[in-house]
Amino acid sequence: MQLTVSKLQKSFGAFEACKEVSFELEQGKLFGLLGPSGGGKTTILRMLAGLEYPDSGDIYFNGKRVNNIPPQQRNIGFVFQNYALFRHMTAWDNIAFGLKLRKKSKAEIKSRVQHLLELVGLSGMEKRYPHQLSGGQRQRVAFARALAPEPELLLLDEPFAALDAKVRRELRSWLKETINRVGITTVFVTHDQEEAVEVADEIMVIHQGKLEQKGTPLEIYHYPQTPFVASFFGETQFIRPGGLKGFQAYASADQAIVRPEFVDIGLITELPPSAASEKAKVRQVYFRGNHYQIEVEAAGQKILANRSLELPELQPGDDVNLLIHRLHLCEGETTRLVENQNKKNSQANILAVQGGAR
Numbered sequence: 001m002q003l004t005v006s007k008l009q010k011s012f013g014a015f016e017a018c019k020e021v022s023f024e025l026e027q028g029k030l031f032g033l034l035g036p037s038g039g040g041k042t043t044i045l046r047m048l049a050g051l052e053y054p055d056s057g058d059i060y061f062n063g064k065r066v067n068n069i070p071p072q073q074r075n076i077g078f079v080f081q082n083y084a085l086f087r088h089m090t091a092w093d094n095i096a097f098g099l100k101l102r103k104k105s106k107a108e109i110k111s112r113v114q115h116l117l118e119l120v121g122l123s124g125m126e127k128r129y130p131h132q133l134s135g136g137q138r139q140r141v142a143f144a145r146a147l148a149p150e151p152e153l154l155l156l157d158e159p160f161a162a163l164d165a166k167v168r169r170e171l172r173s174w175l176k177e178t179i180n181r182v183g184i185t186t187v188f189v190t191h192d193q194e195e196a197v198e199v200a201d202e203i204m205v206i207h208q209g210k211l212e213q214k215g216t217p218l219e220i221y222h223y224p225q226t227p228f229v230a231s232f233f234g235e236t237q238f239i240r241p242g243g244l245k246g247f248q249a250y251a252s253a254d255q256a257i258v259r260p261e262f263v264d265i266g267l268i269t270e271l272p273p274s275a276a277s278e279k280a281k282v283r284q285v286y287f288r289g290n291h292y293q294i295e296v297e298a299a300g301q302k303i304l305a306n307r308s309l310e311l312p313e314l315q316p317g318d319d320v321n322l323l324i325h326r327l328h329l330c331e332g333e334t335t336r337l338v339e340n341q342n343k344k345n346s347q348a349n350i351l352a353v354q355g356g357a358r
């Protein structure tokens, strides 16, 4: 289904939960609705489903306005975070439920449920009750149940939020693969940026009821258009750019956002001083599993950088050099990616610590 949303508004009393949200979603793609809790993601999803009506604005399914069409006629599948399965029904009966409601024939139900069990990797478990399934398996049953009546649009509201981290990670790739196979237009809500990046073809970042940016995960990572997106996506820190070598031209900006992967640090032998680098002192060393994260102080500011485990270990108090390759300059409501202007002349210096550190 091709989905168009135009200037959608929704208030609860005086509180504006959704402010002029507009977007278009292509048929068959997986869209991530990403943003912090309370941002308005569920409200948008509920309006798409017809469980909540917009104060103004329009929703179109394949070009047809559906504002006044009740939920059961919208042909939508829904999976919630805690979409409790029917506890007294087996996996089979849960999946078959919507088909029975639609008075499908026995033969049709049988072949459809069998197909879905296979699709979600639960063949052989159809006789189990929800309490005999793991959390991840239960969500896969919920997913099969939502898909059973062949909806044209699938809405997933933080479907993995209640699961533990490992299962959640496994289900992400499973979900992406399965949706691709089924080819159904899907909106996936999450507050977890990593989950959004892994799962979604395209991401919409929602903050305080507003759509901040829509783009592919890479577009949003590389070209965040607002300070909020730049700071929400990936690990970030705010610094003052003016006093840093290579960024003096941007002294008028109060704030800039730096990601650890924009920064190299090295001992003097690894990263010789240059016009582009700063002298810095190591303050803290954090072991992050597959790399170190080093907090240094440079030009009177605290800055975080990643460092490869392959390089010599650093200790608090060590003198190092710091090279900030680029940063996102905050200019009011927008951001701009700027490169270290002194770097061109010192390319040779940075080779020593690159590679392993990112």
Ligand SMILES: Nc1ncnc2c1ncn2[C@@H]1O[C@H](COP(=O)(O)OP(=O)(O)O)[C@@H](O)[C@H]1O
Binding pocket: 012, 015, 017, 035, 036, 037, 038, 039, 040, 041, 042, 043, 044
């Ligand atoms: N039925 C409601 N009545 C009053 N306030 C609501 C209602 N539904 C949501 N809200 C408020 O709207 C805001 C957005 O909520 P929600 O859409 O659930 O955000 P998210 O899903 O991004 O966490 C929240 O502050 C929430 O308290």
Ligand SMILES: [Mg+2]
Binding pocket: 038, 041, 042, 043, 157
């Ligand atoms: Mg929500």
